[in-house]
Amino acid sequence: MASSRSSLVATLIANPSQPVVTDDLLALAAEAVGHETERAVLARGIAADLALSAPAEAKAVEASLRTTLAGQPVDIVVQPVATRRKRLFLADMDSTMIAQECIDELAAYVGLKSEVSEITERAMRGEIAFEPALRERVALLKGLPVSVVDEIIEKHITLTPGGRALVQTIRKNGGYTCLVSGGFTLFTGPIGAKIGFDEHRSNHLILNGEKLAGLVEEPILGREAKLATLVELRERFKLAAHETMAVGDGANDLAMLGEAGLGVAFRAKPAVAAAAHARVDHADLTALLYAQGYTATSIVAV
Secondary structure (H helix, E strand, O other): OOOOOOOEEEEEEEOOOOOOEOHHHHHHHHHHHOOOEEEEEEEOEOEEEEEEOOOOOHHHHHHHHHHHOOOOOEEEEEEEHHHOOOOEEEEOHHHHHEOOOHHHHHHHOOOOHHHHHHHHHHHHHOOOOHHHHHHHHHHOOOOOEOOHHHHHHHHOOOEOOOHHHHHHHHHHOOOEEEEEEEEEHHHHHHHHHHHOOOEEEEEOEEEEOOEEEEEEOOOOOOHHHHHHHHHHHHHHOOOOHHHEEEEEOOHHHHHHHHHOOEEEEEOOOHHHHHHOOEEEOOOOOOHHHHOOOOOHHHOOOO
16 A cells, blocks of 8 residues: 555445444544544445545554444545555455355255364464365365256355445446455356456366366465466556455455555454455445445446
């Protein structure tokens, strides 16, 4: 990100179902910042900007706001105002753009959801390495008919609220979007198309006829591959680092989030939330639009 001493903007964002960003809350937040601010409502009750007129440290401003607004269901993003609009967006899929972990849903069909979910959770917290954990989980799926994927997508996968509006608004404004997942192309293809991503990248499950072979093609797309995808696309489109944004929730997203101009931890594991540039714990995915300065009327209706 740009220097935290650049002119800053603090964006306060609530979930649309709990529009708590009131004039009183904004006044309280402005007082906490300790600088003269200019207020701009992005979406009534949902999102607003506090632009700081004097130089300040982003982390200090964020800390003051978090202390003052503790207990309020409000997310806080503090960043240089000059570089907030992004032209490249990369997103994790499982537990980010969708509410589920696809491999756990596959495991449910062989009666192993609890066992596989435990491994998934440990991998996402960074307690075990992602690649061997993926191989271990995929091996448990050997013999599962590939036809169950369509059923899972239709009956068990839910898109995270705000995701389609996020992707389509970025694209409408000239940005490029990529769904990059440690999951599988059998899911990222149809789910990426449903949300509206320009492209998707993920792992390929090896098939034995019409059944899963219990193997995944190497090399596995994990932490370093997500980072490499961000760098590759940034260079392809000749973008500066600050023009990029990434979102994810797990440990295998950390390198990608750290390299992005704005790396956002979305309802993330504690270590990920602590390391990311910004965190979204309460709002839906439209928070990533408000963080860029979009107003409610400029968001694509879906």
